[in-house]
Amino acid sequence: MSIRSSSQVALLCLAFAPALAGAATPTGLHCGQLFDSRSGEVLGAHTVLVRDGKVAGVTAGHEAVAGAEVVDLGGHTCTPGWTDLHVHLGGQSSENSYSEGFRLDDVDYAYRSVGYAEKTLMAGFTSVRDLGGEVAPHLRDAINRGLVDGPRIWAAGKSIATTGGHADPTNGYNSTLSHLLGPPGPTEGVINSVDDARQAVRQRYKEGSDVIKITATGGVLSYAKSGDAPQFTVDEVAAVVQTAKDYGYRVAAHAHGEEGMRRAVEAGVTSIEHGTYMSDEVMALMKRKGTWYIPTIHAGRFVADKAKIDGYFPEVVRPKAARIGALIQQTAARAYEAGVPMAFGTDMGVGPHGDNAREFLYLVEAGIPAAKALQMATIDAAKVLGVDDQGVIAAGQRADIVAVPGNPVEDIAAVLAVDFVMKDGVVYRRPGDARAAP
Structure with a gap:
């Protein structure tokens, strides 16, 4: 997972600015926490920059991203789709x-x-x-x-x-x-x-x-x-x-x-x-x-x-x-x-x-740790499919991102309360949307 200092984030924003001038508006996700599917760990607050359907950068903390539409997901854990x-x-x-x-x-x-x-x-x-x-x-x-x-x-x-x-x-x-x-x-x-x-x-x-x-x-x-x-x-x-x-x-x-x-x-x-x-x-x-x-x-x-x-x-x-x-x-x-x-x-x-998502609960009931259950639906699933561009929130990956309130590793039932969904950089659901959950 790429972790950068505030000064590096500022340089990152400047680097992206010329390219973004003629492109679609990028999206910056301010995640309260971030699930790293490679390690199975829940990390602290992160900013995820999304551009042209891909993750363009992942940085520690909540930083301003020049020219981006910011989605506040504080209090949420962001996971790969x-x-x-x-x-x-x-x-x-x-x-x-x-x-x-x-x-x-x-x-x-x-x-x-x-x-x-x-x-x-x-x-x-x-x-x-x-x-x-x-x-x-x-x-x-x-x-x-x-x-x-x-x-x-x-x-x-x-x-x-x-x-x-x-x-x-x-x-x-x-x-x-x-x-x-x-x-x-x-x-x-x-x-x-x-x-x-x-x-x-x-x-x-x-x-x-x-x-x-x-x-x-x-x-x-x-x-x-x-x-x-x-x-x-x-x-x-x-x-x-x-x-x-x-x-x-x-x-x-x-x-x-x-x-x-x-x-x-x-x-x-x-x-x-x-x-x-x-x-x-x-x-x-x-x-x-x-x-x-x-x-x-x-x-x-x-x-x-x-x-x-x-x-x-x-x-x-x-x-x-x-x-x-x-x-x-x-x-x-x-x-x-x-x-x-x-x-x-x-x-x-x-x-x-x-x-x-109820399958996550049944896996945990069977004695499988919540973090492993989440890996099964992210990085492990990508291996079964034979693809290397999804299942992880990292630069260059597909911008498939889900967010749930709280911390699903501590309380797996959080997966039943999805209120943010992004696929290929397009937001289909965000907190407060009237669009009802299934």
């Missing part, structure tokens, strides 16, 4: 979710996603990885063009599954409908061979995905009995990973069961999502391979709670939700103690969009 590595912006769980798949058009999901994206951004999440949903690449493009407000999106597009597996889009269809539509194949993200695996990845490339997502085991909310059985052969997973590497993609693997996780980690996936039945052996393997673990505790707790409500889930889903959902927080605690690389993700879309 948060990243949620597992969301589904194209939908949100409800008691009607399963029937809506037969009644709604893609455009209905697209319109809904606009509101979900805005809620996510206003909750402090300036970047997300959307792991499965055909709406996401289009939403990403609309946000990038400034048409709608939302986080920066790394979009997987359609998840890759096996026949009958989690993310087979025809699960639960009756025989007449299945006969009319025919069996889905690699274009629809369903594979049954090494060649299919390669074609499915190439199809995602054709469609403009940023990352590949596979469903290495059964899932909780799919209309199928198993929530943990392995659903890819070793060769199939390896073909996905190798083909993804050819296109510069990283691979995220949804996995609840031990064997499916082991196959995915051995094949070289970047991350394991959920990881419910992660064994000590798999944890050791992940440490050796450098595989990241994204726990998604929020989703586990959400589905476990909803499983208690008659009719919320189909009966084939309800036992899985009750059994698997309740275990994820325990697995996260064990993984942290074992030293498995971990980063932040919620599986939001299972729970309500905009509630993403």
